[in-house]
Amino acid sequence: MAEAGPWLTIIGIGEDGPAGLSDASRIALEQAEILVGASRHLALVPDGIASRRIAWPVPFALDPLLAERGRRVVMLASGDPFWFGAGSLVAERLAPGEWIAHPAPSSFALAAARLGWAIERCQCLGLHAAPLDRLRPLLAPDARAILLLRDGTAVGALADYLRVRGFAASTLHVLEALGGPAERVRRFGAADTLPGDIRHPVAVALEVAGTGDTLACVAGIDDGWFAHDGQISKRPMRALALSALAPRPGEHLWDIGAGSGAIGIEWLLAHPHNRATGFERDPVRAERAADNARRLGVDRLAIVTGSAPDCLFDRPPPDAVFIGGGLSAPLLAMLSTAMPAGTRIVAHAVTLESEMLLAEWHDRRGGMLLRIELAEARPLGSRRGWRASYPVVQWSAVL
CATH class of the missing domain: 3.40.50.150 (Vaccinia Virus protein VP39)
Structure with a gap:
């Protein structure tokens, strides 16, 4: 059993795996008895670390993690676990002294850094499991947004969504596997035919343009x-x-x-x-x-x-x-x-x-x-x- 103190360490991991981790994160990883995370994140960690690995169930549930309370557990998450990640869900279920977190740069931060965008002037949305309609209030000429999407099919659905609503002139910066050796950044128009090789994990930095209807910002919309x-x-x-x-x-x-x-x-x-x-x-x-x-x-x-x-x-x-x-x-x-x-x-x-x-x-x-x-x-x-x-x-x- 672990000594008194945090039994769970939440580590934000990038596409470069353990190579990009802080010293504190690497030490926690080396001392872990159990690793919990998405299958993709678990695959980034070499064999020999932790005696047992638990992949998140589908649909997502915290029960497998909570069942290991008291062991030395490391939970892996993408980038910053508290920005459209599972970190806040875990923190809500545990007492403050039970966990500690070591975040890494988020996909939003990496996307902004690649494009030179001021992130405070961008809308940031996680749309892995959310409808594209969440974008509707944001669609206005010259608006910028960074979106986390499920896969290449979702990028195509985003382009279709923009075209149907009159924003076919928008630009999509498609950013794949940010921070890892397979990173790729490509630019397309919403009206373009998108390639079929867009890989997960994927983010889209969106520059809105077009003549579609825009929601007013005051009470009493049409x-x-x-x-x-x-x-x-x-x-x-x-x-x-x-x-x-x-x-x-x-x-x-x-x-x-x-x-x-x-x-x-x-x-x-x-x-x-x-x-x-x-x-x-x-x-x-x-x-x-x-x-x-x-x-x-x-x-x-x-x-x-x-x-x-x-x-x-x-x-x-x-x-x-x-x-x-x-x-x-x-x-x-x-x-x-x-x-x-x-x-x-x-x-x-x-x-x-x-x-x-x-x-x-x-x-x-x-x-x-x-x-x-x-x-x-x-x-x-x-x-x-x-x-x-x-x-x-x-x-x-x-x-």
Whole structure:
């Protein structure tokens, strides 16, 4: 058994194998009883080191590693284990004194170094097992991103994705086996026919160019981005709702009566660490909202199919709540008693009955009550006139 102290050493290893390791990493490797890692990483370590080797199972699970607690174990990971690696997953399961880590240069750092890019001005994404739609909010002319992809087939899928969305003029720097003897860097256009010999591990440094649609950076993106059946908070109302909800980094939103999912989606677009749960009683709309979220790169929108307030119980509490549908006295009563102090609430009403309900709650709980009336210029014979929408009453308050 190992002495008291870290039993696990997490080592970031590059394509050059042990030759590129620090002294501390080499010592830990030489003293290891057990090596754990991907088969590709285990193959980089010469025979004679460690008496046993364990390859990660498929699908990935930490159980084989955790079962060796107390032995001298070395876990191998690509480059920096805490940047789209398994390091953070292990750290969450172990006490601080049980592990120590020796990172190596990440694939992002190596890619930036090969191309002379300022890495702080690049978006860095790990897309080994994530959908390419995660790229959607980043696609804008002159944007740069460094992407870790699964294999050559995924590089081809990336080029197809860019072409379909109007960014065929983009440049792909394909970087294979960075840091090792088989390293190769090649440049292609998204419209080019890609070679069939692109090898894993592969990263792509992307320079975006083209005339495709670009997502706006402010609340209230165009309604055309969302598939819907008319059940949607329209762009001006959505902007006002999000302004009142005031999303902050890392916060969680409940979107009750999610409809197209537009409010939750824009909440998530506001910051990459934000979370949102949409509640929608219509299963067709619920699926449509989830699909909208996937297409716009925020597949982390959680959708619950059910009617409020029944579907709200036993859920992780939110920091803010938006009620766009299903407004009722029982719902407001439940929220006022069950939500933590400081929860922000924004509710929209169109009917006279729901307006009266919000007026009553404004009188009881304070906050701000707004009546919003919008009109849009439309053809009127040979001229134009104003066509008014139904007025919306918005109540916003801190519970």
